[in-house]
Amino acid sequence: MENISKKLIVIFIFIFGWSSAFAAEKIQFALDWKFEGPSAPYFLAIDNGHYEAEGLSVEISAGKGSLDAIPKVATGAFPIGFADINSLMKFLDQNPGAPVIAVMMVYDKPPFAVVGRKSLGIVEPADLEGSVLGAPPPDGAWAQFPSFAKANGLDMDKITVEPVGFPTREPMLAEGKVDSVTGFSFSSYLNLVRLGVPEDDISTILMADHGLKLYGNAIIVNTEFANKNASLVEGFLRATAAGWKDAISNPKIATKSLIKRNPAADAKLEERRLMLAIDANVLTDFVTKNGMGKVDTARLQEAVVQLGETYEFVNKPNSDLYFTDKYLPNEGFSIK
Numbered sequence: 001m002e003n004i005s006k007k008l009i010v011i012f013i014f015i016f017g018w019s020s021a022f023a024a025e026k027i028q029f030a031l032d033w034k035f036e037g038p039s040a041p042y043f044l045a046i047d048n049g050h051y052e053a054e055g056l057s058v059e060i061s062a063g064k065g066s067l068d069a070i071p072k073v074a075t076g077a078f079p080i081g082f083a084d085i086n087s088l089m090k091f092l093d094q095n096p097g098a099p100v101i102a103v104m105m106v107y108d109k110p111p112f113a114v115v116g117r118k119s120l121g122i123v124e125p126a127d128l129e130g131s132v133l134g135a136p137p138p139d140g141a142w143a144q145f146p147s148f149a150k151a152n153g154l155d156m157d158k159i160t161v162e163p164v165g166f167p168t169r170e171p172m173l174a175e176g177k178v179d180s181v182t183g184f185s186f187s188s189y190l191n192l193v194r195l196g197v198p199e200d201d202i203s204t205i206l207m208a209d210h211g212l213k214l215y216g217n218a219i220i221v222n223t224e225f226a227n228k229n230a231s232l233v234e235g236f237l238r239a240t241a242a243g244w245k246d247a248i249s250n251p252k253i254a255t256k257s258l259i260k261r262n263p264a265a266d267a268k269l270e271e272r273r274l275m276l277a278i279d280a281n282v283l284t285d286f287v288t289k290n291g292m293g294k295v296d297t298a299r300l301q302e303a304v305v306q307l308g309e310t311y312e313f314v315n316k317p318n319s320d321l322y323f324t325d326k327y328l329p330n331e332g333f334s335i336k
Contacts, residue, residue, distance in 0.1 A: 024057035025232060030069040030081035032140075032217060034062050035262040037273030038186065043257035045243025054235030060261075065166065066140030066184075066217055067091075074100040079225040080236060082106070084140040085218045086307055089322050093313050099223040102323045104237050104293040106244075107216025107281040112141040112148070114205040115188040116180030117173065123203050125210055129158040134178035136166050141182040144207060144214060146310035151211030170195060180205075186276035190269055206280070214303045215295060216281060218323070226327070233327045241292055241333035248283060248335055251275050283336065291332020295323055 031039055042060055045051055051058045061078070063069055069081030070091050076099070085102045092098055114133070116122025122131060125148075135142040149156055162178050169181045170191040181188055185204050192202055208214075219237065226233045247254035255271040286296065297319070304317045 024052060024055055026057045026059065027051075027080060027232075027236060028078045029058055029060050029236075030063060030072045030078040031060060032063045032066040032069055032082045032084070033184075033187070035060075035258060036187065036265065037255065037258065037270040037275075038277040040251075040254040040258040040270070040274050041243040041247035042240065043243075043261055044246050044254045045239050047257045047260075048243065048246055050239035050242040050246075051236070054232075054239045056232070056236060056239065058236075058239075065136070065138035067138050067143065069220065070100060073220050073222050074098045076222050076225065079222050079229075080233070081220050082217055083220050084110075084143065085215050085220075085322060086303070087140060087143055088218075088220060089304065089307060089317065090143075090311060092321055093315055093317065096315055099225075100220055101223050101226075101321070102218035102220050103226070103233065103325075103327045104219040104240070105215055105295050105323070106218055106292070107277075108284040108287050108292075108295075109208050109281050110144075110212070110214055110216030111184040111186055111277065111281045112144045112182075112207040112212065112214070112216070113185035113188065114141075114145075114148075114180050114182055114207070115173070115185065115192070116203045116205070117176075117197065117201050118203050119201050120176060120179040122180045122205075125152040125154060125205060128180065129155060131179040132160045132162055132177075134162045134164040134169055134172050134181040136164055136169055136182075139166075139182050140217070141184060141207070144212065145182055147214065147306055148207040148210065148212050150310055151306070173197075185280065186273045189276070190273050194266065194269060213299060213306050215300065221327075230327065237293065237327055238333070241335060244282065244292060245333070245335040247274065248278055251278070287332075288336055291329075292335045293328045294325055294332040 066084040067087045069083040072078045073081040172178050173181050174195040174197050185206055189204055251271050251274050255267055259267050300319045304319055
């Protein structure tokens with residue numbers, strides 16, 4: 001009897017040790033913003049077991065703007081994040097050698113926008129001169145506004161810029177305290193709808209439709225972490241793409257994954273926000289043809305040049321420092 005007990009103990013230790021050896025790797029993922037519609041695909045990737053299938057246990061943290069994740073990842077506080085690649089370019093110029101790079105493009109067409117009200121005289125870019133523009137200083141759209149203004153021949157001195165906080169941005173526009181705001185198209189638009197602004201009074205000036213060649217938000221990694229854990233990064237990107245594919249196939253189910261993490265959110269509004277992001281920013285003609293995650297090298301170089309028209313690089317810009325496709329499949333990720 002004693003021998004049997006000893007054998008059982010040995011078997012238990014072997015099984016426990018074997019399962020521990022294959023325990024999921026914990027990964028902290030820093031988002032750019034709150035838990036809203038466009039973050040649903042990452043939660044869906046958790047719920048549908050895509051991260052788990054790659055041996056990952058992913059914990060997702062909310063952010064405070066599209067610049068927020070960059071220093072978090074650069075310092076190693078988070079190994080992986082989601083951030084505006086244009087702000088990443090500026091960060092790397094100001095912090096040469098910082099261990100952070102973009103590895104998967106998500107917003108092939110950036111959602112940077114100026115959202116205004118027609119009743120306040122804002123319909124097209126030229127209407128911004130002589131108006132009051134509300135802009136949160138950490139906002140990714142505001143960071144790109146100088147490039148947008150130059151592309152449209154706007155005189156910045158003729159625009160009154162009112163610094164606003166993220167929580168007060170859309171309320172101030174709804175109350176008529178500013179004529180327009182900078183923000184992500186899908187967020188500001190639906191926030192105004194939620195505040196009761198008639199949809200036919202909202203004008204969305206998407207910067208990408210008015211001369212802006214820039215890319216948008218991408219998955220970024222700490223390069224020191226990625227160099228040591230290349231297969232893990234590759235697995236994270238595969239699972240993330242699978243989450244997006246599932247969300248595109250069924251936005252309603254994806255939104256349910258989001259609501260589990262943010263029960264106070266309006267499910268219908270967040271589903272619509274997700275669909276707006278998919279249609280306008282993620283599932284572009286380039287992505288449909290070339291797969292998700294990749295960039296057009298020539299376009300990225302043009303984007304660097306355009307950024308340099310309004311931002312004075314301290315160091316010589318180099319697109320290879322900002323994005324790498326080494327963790328992506330050659331054909332990108334098919335998500336349709």
